[in-house]
Amino acid sequence: MEQKRIEGLWDCVFCGSRAIRARFATCPNCGKSRGIDTVFYLPEDTGEAALTEEQAAKTTDRPDWLCGYCDSYNRSDAAFCKKCGAPRSHSNEDYGTLHKDRD
Ligand SMILES: [Zn+2]
Ligand SMILES: [Zn+2]
Structure with missing residues (x-):
């Protein structure tokens, strides 16, 4: 059931x-x-x-994006940070980009 x-x-x-x-x-x-x-x-x-x-x-x-305000990872289809509610437009880098550039 x-x-x-x-x-x-x-x-x-x-x-x-x-x-x-x-x-x-x-x-x-x-x-x-x-x-x-x-x-x-x-x-x-x-x-x-x-x-x-x-x-x-x-x-x-699917790539995530990192909230620039509270450092929370959010789903790629989320327009706002799930934690603090900040709009995604403030976070230009997605998860993959952040990790690729980190050396
Ligand atoms: Zn894991
Ligand atoms: Zn946030």
Whole structure:
């Protein structure tokens, strides 16, 4: 029996994996435990909560963006920071860019 319960999601700040389901206390990608300050959010499209592991892995290919105000990683489709609400336009660099340039 499938329950219509929306599961919270969280993002791994270590490897950038996104939309990790709340049932996982550690990142399925890099194995790090989520921090105590992990921010949970609900998927905008509730269908996303029902993604398979394979589909969930694919969603991690989408680039994140880093909030310039609170240093939170946000989903590529988020127009505002999930943590502090700052508009995305203030953050010009996405996650991939930040990590590529970091040497
Ligand atoms: Zn991770
Ligand atoms: Zn922010």
